[in-house]
Amino acid sequence: xxxxxQLVFALVLGSSYALIAIGLTMVYGILKVLHVAHAGIYxxxxxxxxxxxxxxxxxxxxxxxxxxxxxxxxxxxxxxxVYYYILRRPRIVPLIVSIGIFTxxxxxxxxxxxxxxxxxxxxxRFPMVITPYFLITQKQLLIIVLTTFxxxxxxxxxxxxxxxxxxxxxxxxxxxxxAVGVPVDWAVALNFLLGSALAGAAGVLMAFYRNMVYPTxxxxxxxxxxxxxVLGGFGSVRGSVIAGMLLALVETFLGSLEWFNxxxxxxxxxxxxxxxxxxxxxxxxRL
Amino acid sequence: xxxxxxxxxxxxxxxxxAVDHVDLVVRRGEIxxxxxxxxxxxxxxxxxxxxxLRPTYGAIHFKERRIDGLPTxxxxxxxxxxxxxxxxxxxxxxxxxxxxxxxxxxxxxxxxPFRPYANARRRxxxxxxxxxxADRADIPAGTLPIGLQRRLEIAxxxxxxxxxxxxxxxxxxxxxxxxxxxxxxxxxIVATGxxxxxxxxxxxxxxxxxxxxxxxxHGRVIAEGAPEEVAHDPAVIEAYLGTGSVNAAG
Numbered sequence: 001x002x003x004x005x006q007l008v009f010a011l012v013l014g015s016s017y018a019l020i021a022i023g024l025t026m027v028y029g030i031l032k033v034l035h036v037a038h039a040g041i042y043x044x045x046x047x048x049x050x051x052x053x054x055x056x057x058x059x060x061x062x063x064x065x066x067x068x069x070x071x072x073x074x075x076x077x078x079x080x081x082v083y084y085y086i087l088r089r090p091r092i093v094p095l096i097v098s099i100g101i102f103t104x105x106x107x108x109x110x111x112x113x114x115x116x117x118x119x120x121x122x123x124x125r126f127p128m129v130i131t132p133y134f135l136i137t138q139k140q141l142l143i144i145v146l147t148t149f150x151x152x153x154x155x156x157x158x159x160x161x162x163x164x165x166x167x168x169x170x171x172x173x174x175x176x177x178x179a180v181g182v183p184v185d186w187a188v189a190l191n192f193l194l195g196s197a198l199a200g201a202a203g204v205l206m207a208f209y210r211n212m213v214y215p216t217x218x219x220x221x222x223x224x225x226x227x228x229x230v231l232g233g234f235g236s237v238r239g240s241v242i243a244g245m246l247l248a249l250v251e252t253f254l255g256s257l258e259w260f261n262x263x264x265x266x267x268x269x270x271x272x273x274x275x276x277x278x279x280x281x282x283x284x285x286r287l
Numbered sequence: 288x289x290x291x292x293x294x295x296x297x298x299x300x301x302x303x304x305a306v307d308h309v310d311l312v313v314r315r316g317e318i319x320x321x322x323x324x325x326x327x328x329x330x331x332x333x334x335x336x337x338x339x340l341r342p343t344y345g346a347i348h349f350k351e352r353r354i355d356g357l358p359t360x361x362x363x364x365x366x367x368x369x370x371x372x373x374x375x376x377x378x379x380x381x382x383x384x385x386x387x388x389x390x391x392x393x394x395x396x397x398x399x400p401f402r403p404y405a406n407a408r409r410r411x412x413x414x415x416x417x418x419x420x421a422d423r424a425d426i427p428a429g430t431l432p433i434g435l436q437r438r439l440e441i442a443x444x445x446x447x448x449x450x451x452x453x454x455x456x457x458x459x460x461x462x463x464x465x466x467x468x469x470x471x472x473x474x475x476i477v478a479t480g481x482x483x484x485x486x487x488x489x490x491x492x493x494x495x496x497x498x499x500x501x502x503x504x505h506g507r508v509i510a511e512g513a514p515e516e517v518a519h520d521p522a523v524i525e526a527y528l529g530t531g532s533v534n535a536a537g
Binding site: 162163165166168169172173175176177178179180181182183184185186187 | 337339358359360361363364368369371375377378379380384387388389391392393394395396443444446447
């Protein structure tokens with residue numbers, strides 16, 4: 001049945017949105033910074049994995065792991081090296097700086113790897129699902145399973161561990177968190193580490209899925225991730241996961257209609273405008 | 288050296304000197320009141336001691352260690368906890384979680400941030416019990432009435448297991464009855480060996496429970512001593528009631 005097949009596509013797309021938006025949401029939730037460079041981290045994860053695959057080993061898991069590590073460290077570096085010094089400035093300052101970092105990263109990738117698309121020749125043994133109604137390819141199943149795993153782990157970290165509690169406290173009142181003994185810098189750095197590693201994972205997964213890596217692969221992602229964060233209600237992790245899935249569903253199903261001759265990537269923004277007009281705090285936000 | 292000593296502590300905000308060469312000495316085990324009219328620099332003094340502000344001049348020693356310039360959370364780990372004049376619970380966390388955040392301070396960097404905190408719950412509940420919030424442990428802290436939010440602030444400070452507790456206007460906005468409860472609570476905290484410094488507006492409350500009182504006016508210490516002495520000090524009366532009132536009061 002076509003419906004189920006479309007649902008599979010939507011799940012895969014929604015997984016990538018959710019993985020990227022989580023990091024953005026967490027950063028926004030705590031620092032109130034619109035971290036545009038997060039999409040650069042996504043691309044960086046993909047390029048790191050590409051380096052591993054082309055120079056080290058074709059093993060997908062190694063590529064994924066190293067891609068996530070590189071992305072996580074790059075995230076921490078951006079925080080400690082840049083945001084840390086400008087957090088107390090008006091909010092427009094970190095925003096513009098962030099856009100600058102993102103552009104610089106894109107150009108850096110172009111310089112280092114050239115403006116072309118690279119194939120992503122990782123190998124992976126993973127099952128697939130074939131039923132009379134729908135097909136889930138190896139790569140699709142991988143994305144769905146891994147995203148589920150990451151979301152589950154994230155849920156546990158956020159709700160059952162000390163650092164999760166510390167993050168919640170930080171996002172509600174950063175200076176108060178310091179007053180009750182939370183080492184705020186450390187908590188924020190860990191937050192960047194985790195959020196960026198997830199964005200890196202999304203980059204690697206999408207590179208593998210689409211079999212291509214290119215310098216500007218983060219562009220559309222950057223804009224969409226913001227839509228997802230806004231829809232999800234600024235800083236609510238659960239909200240942005242749901243919003244990511246919702247956006248993917250709408251895009252996939254509208255895009256599959258024959259009479260729908262609208263650019264698919266514009267749907268997100270139409271949705272954004274509608275939501276902001278009628279529910280400015282986002283679908284799940286409390287503001 | 289005493290538990291806490293400030294030397295020539297000074298803080299300027301632009302042209303305004305909010306704290307002016309304050310030498311505060313807090314001895315172990317005492318309840319030390321800091322009073323003064325509005326804008327006397329009391330809260331600024333607390334902000335300096337707890338690392339929210341850096342002094343313009345002067346030094347702060349805690350347990351013979353210089354602490355000015357350290358980040359807030361480091362000062363907390365060394366043993367100074369504080370509450371705020373305007374209560375600031377983490378409104379969307381439960382009452383219990385509020386205490387757990389503070390309880391976690393000694394573990395955040397040590398035993399691994401991703402370790403579960405489940406076993407700390409028992410201890411956090413005990414603390415809530417001692418401040419009378421046990422039956423509200425699981426509701427969002429933002430829904431507590433103001434008097435109980437103040438108790439939660441103190442519970443959070445207790446969870447830090449400090450040697451020195453700074454209470455910033457703990458009685459503000461409380462009813463007479465609640466103040467009675469607060470006195471009793473502060474008494475119990477001191478009985479466990481904690482030293483307390485409190486900033487307060489309400490003279491009666493301070494006179495009742497403090498052993499030593501420091502009076503600030505325009506950032507300067509204008510009097511210090513036992514409550515009776517301070518209450519009859521002409522400079523203090525003048526600062527509180529305005530110039531010329533010394534004769535009237537005398």
